[in-house]
Structures are given as structure tokens and as C-alpha cells.
Amino acid sequence: MSANKPPAKRTYQSTEQRQSATVEAVVQLCAEQDPSTLTTARIADEVGLSQGALFKHFPNKNSLWESVAAWVSEQLTQRVFSVADQHEQADKALEAMFLAHIGFIARHPGIPRLMLGELQKPGNSAAKRIVRQTLANYRQKVISLLNLGIQQHRITSTIDTEAAAVLYLGAIQGLVVQGMIGGDIHSLEQAAPRIFRLYSASFQEVPDAPQT
Amino acid sequence: MSANKPPAKRTYQSTEQRQSATVEAVVQLCAEQDPSTLTTARIADEVGLSQGALFKHFPNKNSLWESVAAWVSEQLTQRVFSVADQHEQADKALEAMFLAHIGFIARHPGIPRLMLGELQKPGNSAAKRIVRQTLANYRQKVISLLNLGIQQHRITSTIDTEAAAVLYLGAIQGLVVQGMIGGDIHSLEQAAPRIFRLYSASFQEVPDAPQT
DNA sequence: CAAAATAAAGTAATTACTCACTTTCTTATG
DNA sequence: CATAAGAAAGTGAGTAATTACTTTATTTTG
Missing domain, CATH: 1.10.357.10 (Tetracycline Repressor, domain 2)
Structure with a gap:
């Protein structure tokens, strides 16, 4: 029947762009949350990435x-x-x-x-x-x-x-x-x-x- | 041969005593460690208790x-x-x-x-x-x-x-x-x-x- | 097409808390 | 005063949830 794959059209960005976006997201998140409770999942979500993808831009x-x-x-x-x-x-x-x-x-x-x-x-x-x-x-x-x-x-x-x-x-x-x-x-x-x-x-x- | 059971002679203390000992242990531990990284296991160890025993004295x-x-x-x-x-x-x-x-x-x-x-x-x-x-x-x-x-x-x-x-x-x-x-x-x-x-x-x- | 970016699922480690059972302490009674 | 029974304190082995990081396969882009 309907589409097997709505291709979701992801937008790819360079590692450099993702890095600075991630850093800013962390600073932003720390305004509302204790830094020690920030998870990589929450950060990735804020950036608009999957959790795993984060580790393509930061080694750890x-x-x-x-x-x-x-x-x-x-x-x-x-x-x-x-x-x-x-x-x-x-x-x-x-x-x-x-x-x-x-x-x-x-x-x-x-x-x-x-x-x-x-x-x-x-x-x-x-x-x-x-x-x-x-x-x-x-x-x-x-x-x-x-x-x-x-x-x-x-x-x-x-x-x-x-x-x-x-x-x-x-x-x-x-x-x-x-x-x-x-x-x-x-x-x-x-x-x-x-x-x-x-x-x-x-x-x-x-x-x-x-x-x- | 030697004893099958060295009975280990635990000393039991009242919940009140354990509570204050635990609180002081936490204050002590915070001198060397970020409070948010303190685990119940570490605290219990410092007091000289098993981790499970801690929850006999504090509900959580x-x-x-x-x-x-x-x-x-x-x-x-x-x-x-x-x-x-x-x-x-x-x-x-x-x-x-x-x-x-x-x-x-x-x-x-x-x-x-x-x-x-x-x-x-x-x-x-x-x-x-x-x-x-x-x-x-x-x-x-x-x-x-x-x-x-x-x-x-x-x-x-x-x-x-x-x-x-x-x-x-x-x-x-x-x-x-x-x-x-x-x-x-x-x-x-x-x-x-x-x-x-x-x-x-x-x-x-x-x-x-x-x-x- | 090849390389880079991403998703999605998986893994091992950690952690707060529970549970079944044992040991010690307290106390009432013969 | 001795002692048995119940209460309280303790252990040690779980458990479910969370988390940093990995892996595999797919999609985008120069």
C-alpha cells in the first residue's frame, strides 16, 4: 500500500558545524539542568541527532x-x-x-x-x-x-x-x-x-x- | 581442623547511631569527592556497612x-x-x-x-x-x-x-x-x-x- | 562512486533499591 | 535469673533501569 519508505530527508552537516552546535546545546541545557546529570542522549536530542551520532563528532x-x-x-x-x-x-x-x-x-x-x-x-x-x-x-x-x-x-x-x-x-x-x-x-x-x-x-x- | 565458623561477631548499632554516622561519613566524603558521584556503596563502605544495610536506616x-x-x-x-x-x-x-x-x-x-x-x-x-x-x-x-x-x-x-x-x-x-x-x-x-x-x-x- | 554523516540496535558497566535469610539485641515470663 | 521469642540490624546476592560507548548498515553529498 502506501509508501514503504518516506525517505525522511536527513540534512547532513560537517563535523565542525556539529561540534559547535553541540557545545552551544550543552551551554543551553546547563541553564536548566545540573551538568552532572546531562546525558549524551539528552544532548544529542537537543542537537537533533541520534545518541550514537554524537560519538562521530567527539571521541568521548x-x-x-x-x-x-x-x-x-x-x-x-x-x-x-x-x-x-x-x-x-x-x-x-x-x-x-x-x-x-x-x-x-x-x-x-x-x-x-x-x-x-x-x-x-x-x-x-x-x-x-x-x-x-x-x-x-x-x-x-x-x-x-x-x-x-x-x-x-x-x-x-x-x-x-x-x-x-x-x-x-x-x-x-x-x-x-x-x-x-x-x-x-x-x-x-x-x-x-x-x-x-x-x-x-x-x-x-x-x-x-x-x-x- | 580449625574453626568451621569464626563467628565474625558483628556489632549492631541503633538506627539512630547509624544515621548520624552515615551523615558524618557523607560530609567527610564530600571533602574529597563530588557529591553527585557519591554512591550508596561508597557511603556504606565508609560507614562500615553493606550497601543493603544502608536502606534499613534510610528509606532512600x-x-x-x-x-x-x-x-x-x-x-x-x-x-x-x-x-x-x-x-x-x-x-x-x-x-x-x-x-x-x-x-x-x-x-x-x-x-x-x-x-x-x-x-x-x-x-x-x-x-x-x-x-x-x-x-x-x-x-x-x-x-x-x-x-x-x-x-x-x-x-x-x-x-x-x-x-x-x-x-x-x-x-x-x-x-x-x-x-x-x-x-x-x-x-x-x-x-x-x-x-x-x-x-x-x-x-x-x-x-x-x-x-x- | 567514495567518503562522510547518520540511525538504530546492541553491550558492558554502574547504580539505587529489594529480598530472603542470618545474627544480634531486648525483654517478658516461668 | 535463665531463656525463648520476637524485633531490630545486618548480609549478600539479586534486579531493573540508566548510561557511555560500539557496531552495522543506510543515506547523503562532493
């Missing part, structure tokens, strides 16, 4: 996590560092970085989960190394900007720069955790400027006559 | 997680709040809380993993509710102390108390994450006072003649 799951970590690291570093470089004054650069970081997270709520999840894993997986390295670079950038701010006489020279770098990252963490508790990711962007203002109060030079 | 794994969350919440709240109540001056109380919290984490490095892990889970498990409630109480306590500090003229009245509460929890988070990156949990207690000093600089009233 670890390698997929590595690609995801690399993507996150690249995106985060690029976006955050590039806005920092648009500002002459170190304190303005720090603020811009802070807001850019929160904005990035607000658009990709799965990212804190991903990074924290990797850090919590035991051992020294490639993904974990990438995350750790990214955070170390980030921290160094903050310290450099703080030192620059001191030179510019916009940050008090008595500041404990290492502590200030930890507190900077902590401020972001605090916002993220608060968002996880409240469940509303979008309130992050509203709260971010208030948090940064308070943070910067801890080291701001208070000139009597500030010039714009 | 979720219930175990609930008990763990309750234990953590109780311990943390009790320890942190009790040191706060030993101080008249709100800023001193905040500092004591901060250091007590970090000390607690340093002695139980699995606890941040546990709490963050629960928060990241989807749904509304009992354990997640407990963690969320605990953090909400904590936050409220910080806000109350900040307000008290304003009354006592030890904290500047222009402070954004909500932001300060977020930054307070963020400072702890930042320390913890820094510890996870570095891998050394004990450096936490050294770094903690420096972080708190910087944090408190963001709202400290600066009297010209401070009296001890």
Missing part, C-alpha cells in the same frame, strides 16, 4: 566537556577583557568588566554551573584545567587593573590588592548564588551595579574635586 | 541527602549565630561570624560542595529547600546586624544593606572558590581576616578618635 564525553570549557573560557575572556580595554581609568575598567561578566552570565545562566561543576570534580581533567587557568588569568587581570588604579591615584594605595581580587570574584559569586536562591536570573543585572558600587567603596580614593 | 537516597542538609544547616547556623551573639558591637559580630564560618568550612571542606550542589539541582527537593532556607536566614541575620551597626554609629548610615549582605556571602564564596582553585583549604583561614578587613572598609564609619 570528556572531550565534549573540554570543548565546552574551552568555549566558555574563550567567550568570557574575550568579552570581559575587551570591554576593560575600552576604558582609560582603571576603576572604570573594573566596573565595566564586572557588568559585562554579569551580563554574560545573565544571557548564559548555565555558565556558573558549568564552571563550578568542573572545579568540584576531582582529578585534573582537561576541562578543569581550562577553568582553573581562566580564573587565574581573570584574577591576574583584576590585580593589574588595581595596581594601575593606584598609579592613577584613583584607588587608595593602602589597598590589599590580592584580597581585593578575591573579593571581586566573590562579589560575582555572591550575585550568582543569590540568583540561584531566588531563581530569577534577570534580577542579577539590576543588582550588579549596586554590588559593584559597594565593592568599589572599599578602595576608592575620595578626591575633593573630582574632574570628569 | 533522597532522604539521606535531606538528613545531610539538615545536619549542615543546624551546625552552621548554631556555630555562626552563637559567636555573633557574643559581641555587642555589630561590626565585631559580623567579623566573628565571618571567621567562624570560614573556620567551619576549613574543618569541613565538603560543605560548600554540598550546599552548592544542592542549589544546582533542579526541582524542589527537601534538601534544596533546607539549604535555601538556611542561606535566607543567614542573609537576614547579616542585614539585621548591619542595621544594628548603623544604630550604633559604627556603620555608615548610607550603606546599601541588601547589597552588603550579598557581598558578605560573596566574600565567603570568593574565598571558597579561591581555595578550590588553589587546592589548599587551610590557606582559607589565613586569607579570611584580610578579606573581611577589605569588606568592612566599604561601610566602616571612621571616627577620628576611636576608643578601644
Whole structure:
């Protein structure tokens, strides 16, 4: 009778395309799901592939996590560092970085989960190394900007720069955790400027006559 | 020849004892392992029980997680709040809380993993509710102390108390994450006072003649 | 057509939980 | 006070479900 085979017309794509689509799918899925509970079946389904086909594009799951970590690291570093470089004054650069970081997270709520999840894993997986390295670079950038701010006489020279770098990252963490508790990711962007203002109060030079 | 049955002399303990021993074993194990990878077999082994026996004391794994969350919440709240109540001056109380919290984490490095892990889970498990409630109480306590500090003229009245509460929890988070990156949990207690000093600089009233 | 991409079914390993049975503890009673 | 009986705690061997990864055969495409 009717057709024995409605040929289903699959669309084939290159491994490269599938790889980046898969990475983005993972980031997307992490917005709603604990990364450690993500199965290859669920990921493949999101990409629109059979589970088996996934392993034609990634040799194994670890390698997929590595690609995801690399993507996150690249995106985060690029976006955050590039806005920092648009500002002459170190304190303005720090603020811009802070807001850019929160904005990035607000658009990709799965990212804190991903990074924290990797850090919590035991051992020294490639993904974990990438995350750790990214955070170390980030921290160094903050310290450099703080030192620059001191030179510019916009940050008090008595500041404990290492502590200030930890507190900077902590401020972001605090916002993220608060968002996880409240469940509303979008309130992050509203709260971010208030948090940064308070943070910067801890080291701001208070000139009597500030010039714009 | 020798005995057909060395009777093995098991020691039986009450369900209550086993429950608390199990909870502590979980907290202990989380110091070295991602909570989401903890199996009932591993836990039972740590307690010194067969895997099946675990289910004589907990109806299921979720219930175990609930008990763990309750234990953590109780311990943390009790320890942190009790040191706060030993101080008249709100800023001193905040500092004591901060250091007590970090000390607690340093002695139980699995606890941040546990709490963050629960928060990241989807749904509304009992354990997640407990963690969320605990953090909400904590936050409220910080806000109350900040307000008290304003009354006592030890904290500047222009402070954004909500932001300060977020930054307070963020400072702890930042320390913890820094510890996870570095891998050394004990450096936490050294770094903690420096972080708190910087944090408190963001709202400290600066009297010209401070009296001890 | 040949190579790459995909589906679909299969496999071995892991895991939470169950079950049938044994060992220890508790307690009431002669 | 000794002891038998029942309750509680424990074991060890399952089981069904899940999961990362494989294999085989089919479809698309340059």
C-alpha cells in the first residue's frame, strides 16, 4: 500500500558545524539542568541527532566537556577583557568588566554551573584545567587593573590588592548564588551595579574635586 | 581442623547511631569527592556497612541527602549565630561570624560542595529547600546586624544593606572558590581576616578618635 | 562512486533499591 | 535469673533501569 519508505530527508552537516552546535546545546541545557546529570542522549536530542551520532563528532564525553570549557573560557575572556580595554581609568575598567561578566552570565545562566561543576570534580581533567587557568588569568587581570588604579591615584594605595581580587570574584559569586536562591536570573543585572558600587567603596580614593 | 565458623561477631548499632554516622561519613566524603558521584556503596563502605544495610536506616537516597542538609544547616547556623551573639558591637559580630564560618568550612571542606550542589539541582527537593532556607536566614541575620551597626554609629548610615549582605556571602564564596582553585583549604583561614578587613572598609564609619 | 554523516540496535558497566535469610539485641515470663 | 521469642540490624546476592560507548548498515553529498 502506501509508501514503504518516506525517505525522511536527513540534512547532513560537517563535523565542525556539529561540534559547535553541540557545545552551544550543552551551554543551553546547563541553564536548566545540573551538568552532572546531562546525558549524551539528552544532548544529542537537543542537537537533533541520534545518541550514537554524537560519538562521530567527539571521541568521548570528556572531550565534549573540554570543548565546552574551552568555549566558555574563550567567550568570557574575550568579552570581559575587551570591554576593560575600552576604558582609560582603571576603576572604570573594573566596573565595566564586572557588568559585562554579569551580563554574560545573565544571557548564559548555565555558565556558573558549568564552571563550578568542573572545579568540584576531582582529578585534573582537561576541562578543569581550562577553568582553573581562566580564573587565574581573570584574577591576574583584576590585580593589574588595581595596581594601575593606584598609579592613577584613583584607588587608595593602602589597598590589599590580592584580597581585593578575591573579593571581586566573590562579589560575582555572591550575585550568582543569590540568583540561584531566588531563581530569577534577570534580577542579577539590576543588582550588579549596586554590588559593584559597594565593592568599589572599599578602595576608592575620595578626591575633593573630582574632574570628569 | 580449625574453626568451621569464626563467628565474625558483628556489632549492631541503633538506627539512630547509624544515621548520624552515615551523615558524618557523607560530609567527610564530600571533602574529597563530588557529591553527585557519591554512591550508596561508597557511603556504606565508609560507614562500615553493606550497601543493603544502608536502606534499613534510610528509606532512600533522597532522604539521606535531606538528613545531610539538615545536619549542615543546624551546625552552621548554631556555630555562626552563637559567636555573633557574643559581641555587642555589630561590626565585631559580623567579623566573628565571618571567621567562624570560614573556620567551619576549613574543618569541613565538603560543605560548600554540598550546599552548592544542592542549589544546582533542579526541582524542589527537601534538601534544596533546607539549604535555601538556611542561606535566607543567614542573609537576614547579616542585614539585621548591619542595621544594628548603623544604630550604633559604627556603620555608615548610607550603606546599601541588601547589597552588603550579598557581598558578605560573596566574600565567603570568593574565598571558597579561591581555595578550590588553589587546592589548599587551610590557606582559607589565613586569607579570611584580610578579606573581611577589605569588606568592612566599604561601610566602616571612621571616627577620628576611636576608643578601644 | 567514495567518503562522510547518520540511525538504530546492541553491550558492558554502574547504580539505587529489594529480598530472603542470618545474627544480634531486648525483654517478658516461668 | 535463665531463656525463648520476637524485633531490630545486618548480609549478600539479586534486579531493573540508566548510561557511555560500539557496531552495522543506510543515506547523503562532493
